[in-house]
Amino acid sequence: MKALFIVYNQVHTREVSEILDKHNIRGYTQWEDVMGRGSHRGEPHLGSHAWPAKNIAIVAIVEEQKVAPLAEALKELDSRADDQGLRAFVWDANSLV
Numbered sequence: 465m466k467a468l469f470i471v472y473n474q475v476h477t478r479e480v481s482e483i484l485d486k487h488n489i490r491g492y493t494q495w496e497d498v499m500g501r502g503s504h505r506g507e508p509h510l511g512s513h514a515w516p517a518k519n520i521a522i523v524a525i526v527e528e529q530k531v532a533p534l535a536e537a538l539k540e541l542d543s544r545a546d547d548q549g550l551r552a553f554v555w556d557a558n559s560l561v
Contacts, residue, residue: 466531467557470522471498473509473548476541477520480550483537484524492524506549519549525557 472480474496484492498519501508509517526534531554542550 465557466554468524469553472550495521
């Protein structure tokens, strides 16, 4: 199993949800009002008067074979709105219980 961590500008909410549905990812945990800024470019998302945008973060535990198709769909979404910001990371996930 793999842990997929996605952080994205709140404007991508509908599209990210559709990607998860299309790839049969039902279970996930979501955090709203996540603040931060990109490491290379783009505006900060700090929820402030000067920088009002915010991010959302999702972590989903998925089967390894689903990672590549999900990554492609997320890359495609990010390429359509490059300045909005979307990042995804994956690492091994082992169940403890």
